[in-house]
Amino acid sequence: MTDVALVEETVKRLASHKGVVGIAIVNGDGVPIRTTLDPELAVTYAALVSQLALKARHMVRELAEDGSDDLQFLRVRSKKHEIMIAPAFDRDHNYTLLVVQQPDAE
Amino acid sequence: MEVAYRYVKQRRQFGRQPHFTDQGAELLLDLRPNEEHAKAWIVKQQATAAVQAAPDMSEHEVNTVAVVSVPKGMAHVEGGWAKDDVEGLLRFRKKVEKDEDYIRTVVRLGTMVEDLVKQNNAIDIYEEYFADVPAQHLSQAPSTSTLTILRDPSGVRRGAQAISWQPDGSGRLAVAYSVLEFQRQPAGMPSTSHVWDVANPGAPEAALAAPSPLVTLGFNLKDQNLVGGGQYNGQFTFFDLRKGPSPVEATPVEHSHRDAVRSFAWTQSKTGSELMSASTDGSVLWWDLRRLGGEPLESLTLRERGAGEAGAVLGGTVVEYSPQAGPTKFMVGTEQGAVLAGNRKAKNPADRITAAYAGHHSAIYALSRSPFFPKFFLSVGDWTTRVWNEDLRTPIITSPYNAAHLTGGTWSPSRPGVCYTIGHSGALEVWDYYLKQRQASLTGGRADVALVHRPLASLALAPGAAPRLAGIGCTGGTVTVLQLSEGLVEQQDNEKAVISAMLERESSREKNLEKSAKEAKAKARKEAARTAEPLDGATDEELAQLEREFMEMIKQ
Numbered sequence: 001m002t003d004v005a006l007v008e009e010t011v012k013r014l015a016s017h018k019g020v021v022g023i024a025i026v027n028g029d030g031v032p033i034r035t036t037l038d039p040e041l042a043v044t045y046a047a048l049v050s051q052l053a054l055k056a057r058h059m060v061r062e063l064a065e066d067g068s069d070d071l072q073f074l075r076v077r078s079k080k081h082e083i084m085i086a087p088a089f090d091r092d093h094n095y096t097l098l099v100v101q102q103p104d105a106e
Numbered sequence: 107m108e109v110a111y112r113y114v115k116q117r118r119q120f121g122r123q124p125h126f127t128d129q130g131a132e133l134l135l136d137l138r139p140n141e142e143h144a145k146a147w148i149v150k151q152q153a154t155a156a157v158q159a160a161p162d163m164s165e166h167e168v169n170t171v172a173v174v175s176v177p178k179g180m181a182h183v184e185g186g187w188a189k190d191d192v193e194g195l196l197r198f199r200k201k202v203e204k205d206e207d208y209i210r211t212v213v214r215l216g217t218m219v220e221d222l223v224k225q226n227n228a229i230d231i232y233e234e235y236f237a238d239v240p241a242q243h244l245s246q247a248p249s250t251s252t253l254t255i256l257r258d259p260s261g262v263r264r265g266a267q268a269i270s271w272q273p274d275g276s277g278r279l280a281v282a283y284s285v286l287e288f289q290r291q292p293a294g295m296p297s298t299s300h301v302w303d304v305a306n307p308g309a310p311e312a313a314l315a316a317p318s319p320l321v322t323l324g325f326n327l328k329d330q331n332l333v334g335g336g337q338y339n340g341q342f343t344f345f346d347l348r349k350g351p352s353p354v355e356a357t358p359v360e361h362s363h364r365d366a367v368r369s370f371a372w373t374q375s376k377t378g379s380e381l382m383s384a385s386t387d388g389s390v391l392w393w394d395l396r397r398l399g400g401e402p403l404e405s406l407t408l409r410e411r412g413a414g415e416a417g418a419v420l421g422g423t424v425v426e427y428s429p430q431a432g433p434t435k436f437m438v439g440t441e442q443g444a445v446l447a448g449n450r451k452a453k454n455p456a457d458r459i460t461a462a463y464a465g466h467h468s469a470i471y472a473l474s475r476s477p478f479f480p481k482f483f484l485s486v487g488d489w490t491t492r493v494w495n496e497d498l499r500t501p502i503i504t505s506p507y508n509a510a511h512l513t514g515g516t517w518s519p520s521r522p523g524v525c526y527t528i529g530h531s532g533a534l535e536v537w538d539y540y541l542k543q544r545q546a547s548l549t550g551g552r553a554d555v556a557l558v559h560r561p562l563a564s565l566a567l568a569p570g571a572a573p574r575l576a577g578i579g580c581t582g583g584t585v586t587v588l589q590l591s592e593g594l595v596e597q598q599d600n601e602k603a604v605i606s607a608m609l610e611r612e613s614s615r616e617k618n619l620e621k622s623a624k625e626a627k628a629k630a631r632k633e634a635a636r637t638a639e640p641l642d643g644a645t646d647e648e649l650a651q652l653e654r655e656f657m658e659m660i661k662q
Contacts, residue, residue, distance in 0.1 A: 003209065004203050004204070004209065006209050006212075006213050007203065007208075007209055007212045007213070010212055010213055010216035010217075011216075013216070013220065014216060014219060014220055014223065017220070017223045017224065017227065018227045019223075019226070019227060020223060025212055027202060031198070033199055033202050033203065033208070034199075034203070034212075073218065073222075075222070077232060082226060084219050084222050084223070086215040086218050086219050088211045088214070088215055090207060090211070093205070093207045093208065093211065095208060095211045095212065095215075097211075097212060097215040097216065097219060099219050099223060101223055101226055103226045103227075103230065103232075104230070
């Protein structure tokens with residue numbers, strides 16, 4: 001079952017967790033495809049996070065001697081939020097799922 | 107076999123002794139003077155040449171060219187779509203969402219992230235376990251580090267005479283640039299002062315275009331967009347940062363000071379618009395920003411208490427006002443070295459100066475009431491820093507004489523026992539009375555990047571309960587923003603009680619000394635009175651007796 005409904009289900013499930021502020025799925029060009037955040041904010045997140053993910057990936061690949069290593073996950077902890085960045089780098093497709101969570105939410 | 111060679115020489119082979127005898131003179135050569143050569147002879151001109159044994163030395167100063175940094179930002183605009191092309195964007199999204207790869211990826215990533223979200227909710231992995239334990243900073247040596255350097259953009263050498271931080275803690279500071287030396291202002295010197303943002307040291311954030319250079323300035327405490335400034339020509343003026351660089355209003359020349367406004371302070375009032383200013387012309391004026399164009403609210407001429415109209419006028423250099431000590435009380439430091447304390451609302455205008463504290467040898471440059479013990483205040487002048495008790499006429503603590511003149515100082519707002527001083531040595535000195543009294547606990551924070559020590563002119567600590575930033579301005583025009591180490595900012599165990607006890611102890615010592623000095627004086631006076639009395643203690647009766655005896659003797 002490869003359907004848009006699956007994406008919707010995933011997003012809904014994530015959003016139902018405690019403290020989750022928003023979710024955004026971003027393509028390789030930094031364009032938010034599906035988001036629960038405010039559109040303006042989503043664009044900002046998408047642009048900044050995709051750049052950061054790219055930089056981090058370069059670093060990981062540079063460090064790996066044979067180039068076989070790749071970035072799996074990036075967690076950015078700030079005073080207010082935790083941004084979880086899950087990038088997926090395929091041959092031609094490149095998506096990033098980012099979840100903004102407020103960890104100390106009651 | 108022994109290797110040996112014997113050399114034998116007989117006596118006669120050494121030769122004979124010389125034998126000297128007299129002999130007649132014998133002409134060997136006769137050189138006659140040559141007349142032709144004598145004609146060619148001329149006197150050579152004298153030339154003086156100096157030779158020095160010490161090595162030659164020369165002094166060079168090199169500084170790298172200042173890097174001017176300009177911060178630039180970039181706004182991200184989504185994708186390549188036109189702003190109103192919502193349809194194109196929607197179509198693209200639809201297309202991507204249909205992509206199987208996309209769905210697979212999102213589902214895979216979703217499960218991964220979900221684990222972490224749950225983890226975050228289950229346990230705080232960044233939890234601080236020992237947050238309650240009080241910090242022990244004393245083990246760490248106090249230090250300062252230079253955060254940034256703000257250079258006067260005018261290009262002319264003007265001193266940074268005063269610094270004021272915006273009270274809301276936004277990291278903005280206003281700096282007054284002027285030259286205080288009489289007739290030493292370079293021709294064409296710009297009179298503009300500037301407001302800086304610490305985060306952007308490359309260029310000033312705003313300009314304060316005063317018609318005459320500012321000598322002192324300060325942010326208003328109530329309306330933080332207002333900056334008051336005292337000008338070199340004696341006028342007081344104020345600026346509104348929202349309205350641009352030109353001054354909003356200035357005091358009229360005929361009612362202003364007749365010399366540079368050296369210091370001013372915002373006084374406590376409902377509107378927060380009242381202030382008092384002091385000048386070296388010897389007057390203190392009270393103003394209201396709303397009626398700046400008229401006459402001052404009140405004025406006072408600085409004279410010693412009880413000196414009357416004929417007394418010498420003292421030039422005011424610094425004003426101290428703090429509401430904790432009393433809303434009507436104020437203090438003025440004078441050029442002559444005395445600190446005058448006053449009460450604005452005294453019944454009799456002549457009694458407005460309530461006390462004078464003498465001791466400094468030259469002008470007072472800074473006065474600061476302790477924020478924890480308002481009865482005690484600090485004065486900085488000549489080469490010393492002195493701590494006074496309001497009730498005593500002599501300082502309770504006098505620092506040892508510094509090698510260089512001191513030009514400013516203040517108490518730390520967060521630590522009762524710490525004060526900062528600056529001077530011509532070009533360094534910020536930190537005195538920690540909690541540790542030691544006789545020596546500065548830290549000398550650091552050179553004001554200039556060059557190795558030349560420029561005299562410092564101004565000092566201001568960032569606002570807030572525990573400021574970590576201090577701005578020091580030097581006469582070369584640069585302002586250095588220093589970051590103070592935690593140990594200098596955070597109160598130590600029991601510090602307030604210890605410092606309080608120390609100040610009380612020093613006060614009582616000074617009190618006892620005063621008392622004993624008074625007693626000694628009284629005793630000396632008594633002694634003097636007694637010795638002045640006539641030495642022969644003959645009474646009238648004795649005199650009468652003597653007279654009678656004398657008369658009898660004559661009769662006989």
